[in-house]
Amino acid sequence: MDKKSLSERDICSKYITPAIERAGWHLLTQVREEVNITKGRVIVTTGTKPKRAEPRFADYILYYKPNIPVAVIEAKDNNHSVGAGMQQALGYAELIDVPFVFSSNGDAFLFHDKTGQSSVIEQELSLDAFPSPEVLWNSYCVLKGINSETSKIVTQDYFDDGSGKTPRYYQIIAINRTMEAIAKGQRRILLVMATGTGKTYTAFQIIWRLWKAGSAKRILFLADRNILVDQTKTNDFKPFGKAMTKITNRKIDKSYEIYLSLYQAITGTEDIQNIYKEFSPDFFDLVVIDECHRGSAAEDAAWRDILTYFNSAIHIGLTATPKETEYVSNTNYFGEPIYTYSLKQGIEDGFLAPYRVIRIDLDKDLAGWRPEKGKRDLYGQEIEDRIYYQKDFDNNLVLTKRTELVAKKVSDYLKKTDPYDKTIIFCENIDHAERMRQSLVNENSQEVLKSERYVVRITGDSPEGKAELDNFIMPDSRYPVIATTSKLMSTGVDAQTCKVIVLDKSIESMIEFKQIIGRGTRINEEYNKYFFTIIDFRKATERFADPEFDGDPIQDPDFDPRTGSGGTGGGEPPHPPPDPPEPSNSRKYVVKDVEVSVVAERVQYYGPDGRLITESLKDYTRKNVIKSYATLDDFLTQWTASERKTAIIEELQQHGVLFDALAEEVGRDLDPFDLICHVAYGQPKMTRRQRADRVKKAKYFAEFGDQARAVLISLLDKYADEGVENLESIDVLKVDPFPSFGTPIEIVKGIFGSKSNYLATLHRIEQCLYNPASC
Structure with a gap:
């Protein structure tokens, strides 16, 4: 048979796979074909089921062991050259963090060695000269600094329950880099992974491998929310079984190997409350701190005392938001992150939900409000004569019609889309959250008559509201639908089906902003949750333009992560000044007779470059279409020649053209063809x-x-x-x-x-x- 008549798959099965097998690779345990690395970015639309971009998949990934990928192979049919797939393969290799890269068309292999151990980076190999697993593994070990003593830790298998669930590519990178760092003697390790990317599952696999390898026999896992500890124990950590316990009171049983605890459960201001001291300082071999950015705050600084006490153990910090301020720095303690998986990358890969922003500006927020002389509020207090701005509203001054307008805009949006989309409204304080709840009840009276739990306030002072938290985050629970809150739900809430986040509070901290946005980033396909909408009344989403939003922290150059010393590492940083308590006689004016109106409202979409599209949608579309089709004739020629018009539509979608959003603006009854012709080339509109x-x-x-x-x-x-x-x-x-x-x-x-x-x-x-x- 003529080799050039064979398909790419035929080339794989007849030439490439046999060559790999002849080299000694075990096809069942060391070779995976057509591996989906990513899921494909969700393309945000206004439709009921958003589409996905094409996932990235490798023709072959080779593993020394199931948990250690070492090489990637890109195959092409025989009408291509041997090296035609090399650039594509190099991209995959960089993504999944492997050093050996191959391209083949069935005639030979082009081999690219990223280790730098050979004077020849690329060379052509015959089909019979493909390197064996041992050859690549030995070179891998030299690159990673793995020796016979440390290989047991690095090669320890991850947990596999036979269900087919395996870590995602970025989780494998985080796990393996951690294992390699520990094997080489590093004692302080920081992993930065965006909310919703499986930090706890990643931590479980790290602990499991260290535990099974005998490198960490007793482990302490710390979190700062009881719900996080309970979820961890019953979900990701369940395979530890009877070897695991949760520290709940002063009675310490030292017969377990895996201990889970709240910081607050084992520490306190009095020495008698510091239960962790009932363990000897060298009791634990490993301490893992979940959400370690929050542990840097003054009110949660207890974990630093715990780590100082268990100083001989390996310390691993997990965070979605590295904290770098004048007062606190978790990178000064742990060192530079050994791996960072950002929100942007998670969205690009299709593992996290993208977002769109509805920015609503109110007249009093922009221009401020000044009371007339002698004006009194609802309770008879004379209002101080000055100009009140957005930062004052709901703190020093309440404009009730502003609250009612926000509630109406949110309710109108839900009625237009889906009245049962889970929604969190972040308010300035508990009082604001309560008043917002009341306004939402009145705006949604028909739904509230069906269930009084349609709208609830979930704040720290409300036992009734906190009792509804589990119901809110449970995907199959219809009620509550809308939750008003101030701080309680900003962190540690796994709201998989939350589709709307409303910002009606001033957010001064990038950490808090990231955490709030993280409430919406999980995808749940079973419940049709692919993206979420942010409704912003306080200009908070301007933080998306801040490089700090998706950037890496800056490492102290004097810190040594191997020993945890140098610079300010290992020591207790100065505590930040506590928030000043509100004076008991502080005044809050309540005004009911001041009208508030919407000045501007615009929708911003998440673009393929990871940034919000801030220009007009028409200009943005025109620019993106012209990149692919410079003239109308170019577009018409391609459209006419295409057997499948949807293929052109899908290609333009992947390049950033938002057909659904454009149709909302230009005309829902227009074909994508007419949307392009009209918006990009100025042609008259024609409906379907x-x-x-x-x-x-x-x-x-x-x-x-x-x-x-x-x-x-x-x-x-x-x-x-x-x-x-x-x-x-x-x-x-x-x-x-x-x-x-x-x-x-x-x-x-x-x-x-x-x-x-x-x-x-x-x-x-x-x-x-x-x-x-x-x-």
Whole structure:
């Protein structure tokens, strides 16, 4: 058989895979083919089910052991050169952190060695010269500094329960870098992973491997929220079984190996409360601190005392938000992160939900408000004569109509989209959260009559509200739907189905902003949660433009992570000044008769570059389309030649064209073709219905028999209502009104003669839709 007539898959099965096997690689345990590395970025739309960009997948990934990837291979058919896939493979290798890269077309391999151990970085190898697992592993060990003494730690398998669940690529990188760092003697380790990326699962796999390797026999896992400890014990850490316990009181049982605890449960201001001192300082081999950024704050500084006490143990800090301020720094304690997986990367890979922002500016927020002389508030207090600005509202001054307007805008949005989308409204304080709850109850009276739990206040002072927290975050629980809060829900709340986050509080801290945004970043496909919406009344989302939002912390150059010393590392940083308590006689004015109105409202979408699109959607679309099709003729030529119009639509979507959002702005009844022609090239608009009606009147259309014409009329009506994808999928024949004509097979073969005739007819109909001259 001519090799050049073979498909890429045939080249793999006939030439590449046999060459790998001959080199000694075990196909079942060391070789994975067509590996999905990412899931594909979610493309935010206003539709019910957003689409995904194409996932990134490697033709082959080679593993020395199941938990240690070492090489990637990109295959091409034989019409390509041997090295045609090298640049693509190098991108995959950088993503999954492997040093050996191969490209092949079935004739030979092009080998790229990233270790720097050879004077030749790239060389061509015959099919029979593919390196063995031992050859690549030995080179890998030299690169990583692994020797015979440390290899037991590095090669220890991760936990596998047989369910098929394995760590994602970035979790494998975090786990393996941690194992390698510990093997080389590093004692302070920091992992930075965005909220929703599985920090606790990653920590579990690290602990499991160290535990099984005998390198850490007794482990302490610290968190600062009881719900986090309980979730960890019953979910990710469940395989530890009877070896694990939660420290709940002063009675310490030292017979366990895995201990989970709240900082607050084992520390206190009095020495008698410091239960951790009942353990000897060398009792634990490993201490893992979840959300260690919060432990840097003065009120939570207890974990520093614990780490100082268990100073001989390995310390691993997990955080989504590295903290770098004048007063506190977790990188000064742990050292530079050995791995960072950011929100931007998580969204790009399709593991985290992107967002859109609805920015609403209110007149009093922008211009301020000054009371007339002698004006008194609702309770008879004379209001201090000065200009009150946004930062004053709901702190020093309450404009009740402002609260009512915010509640109305949020409620209107939910009524327009889905009244049962889980929503968190972040308020300035508990009083503000309560008043917001009342306004939302009145705005959603019909829903509240169905269930008084439709709107709840979940704040630290409300036992009733806190009792509803589990119900709010439980995906299959309908109520509560809307939760008003101030700080309680900003961290540690795994709200997988939260689709709306409302910001009506001033956010001064980037840490707090990141944590709040993190409440919406989880994807839950089962409950149709692919992205979330941020409704911003306080300009808080301007922080997205701050480089600090998705940047790395700065490392103290004098710190030595191997020993935990140097610079200010290992010591207790100065505590930040505590927030000053509000004076008991401080005044808060409440004003009911001041009107508040919306000055501006705009929607900003998450772009493919990880930034919010701040220019007009039309300008943004025009710029992105022109990159692919410089002129109208270029676009028309490609559109006409394409067998599948949806392929062009999908390609433009991946390059940042937001068809759904554009349709909302320009016209929902326009075809993507017309949206592009009108917005990018200034052509007159034509609706789908107009195009469909024109085809029905065409001379070509009259050539069909009555049954065929009836089917085509129904297809054109589907196109007019929903879009071109209905013309390009036989599955549309399964839905009304087509079953009245017969089954899909009966329609295709009985009415049109054959599948090829049916598809040819549809192709001609498409031509007629976009080029009347072809009819």
